[in-house]
Amino acid sequence: QWLTAFLEMKRSHTDFTFAEAVITGRESANHMTVCTIDRGTAHGIAEDMPVVTPDGVLGYIDEAGLTWAKVRTLIESSTSIGACIERTGALGLIEGNFSLASDGICRITYLAADADVRVGDRVVTSGTGGIYPRDLVIGYVIEVIPDEFSRTLTAAVRPAADLDGLKTLMIITEYTVTPYTYDDMLRSGQRLFPVAADDTHRDYDAFGGFVMIK
Numbered sequence: 001q002w003l004t005a006f007l008e009m010k011r012s013h014t015d016f017t018f019a020e021a022v023i024t025g026r027e028s029a030n031h032m033t034v035c036t037i038d039r040g041t042a043h044g045i046a047e048d049m050p051v052v053t054p055d056g057v058l059g060y061i062d063e064a065g066l067t068w069a070k071v072r073t074l075i076e077s078s079t080s081i082g083a084c085i086e087r088t089g090a091l092g093l094i095e096g097n098f099s100l101a102s103d104g105i106c107r108i109t110y111l112a113a114d115a116d117v118r119v120g121d122r123v124v125t126s127g128t129g130g131i132y133p134r135d136l137v138i139g140y141v142i143e144v145i146p147d148e149f150s151r152t153l154t155a156a157v158r159p160a161a162d163l164d165g166l167k168t169l170m171i172i173t174e175y176t177v178t179p180y181t182y183d184d185m186l187r188s189g190q191r192l193f194p195v196a197a198d199d200t201h202r203d204y205d206a207f208g209g210f211v212m213i214k
Helices: 002-012 181-189
Strands: 016-026 036-039 048-052 057-064 069-073 079-086 090-096 106-112 122-127 137-147 153-160 168-175
Touching: 002 016, 079 106, 079 137, 090 122
Parallel strands: none
Antiparallel strands: 016 036, 016 168, 036 069, 048 057, 048 168, 057 069, 079 090, 079 122, 090 106, 106 153, 122 137, 137 153
């Protein structure tokens, strides 16, 4: 079943280069926030490469040794991913949160106060930040929470990736950015040329300032 799903993902993303890895250890918690895999720099793995499953985004390479690497998942409190609501294009930022991680949930923040966001909406990567390609599935909105102080919306998101029973995952070692129109570039800060997955940089994001996001 895993092999079938893996091959289907490769067929769907011919512009991606994948490396398969097996989870050899994980932090003891209700839901996985950090795990160790059996691939490292000797296999072409580098820090900040995105990590995915056939169901969706899992996280990114946080540390890489010669024959091992640590993956920080999207529910871990230091994680941030440029994201958008697929149905409407509303932009936000996926963040891990300590209090939500125990339930296997993350959140999307910095959504405009008037953004059209509903329970059940699918959340995908926006491509902002230079680490994650655009349009990878992150998860689904399970609750929308207005923030009266910042005049924005926050939504709780359940990841699509299996954070509990997962044994095998995939690292995207290289990808080609899908060309954006000029208007898309202005909205999201996405660059318009191919990048390697480990090419980290500071982007001018859609929220009006320079921020580092994964």
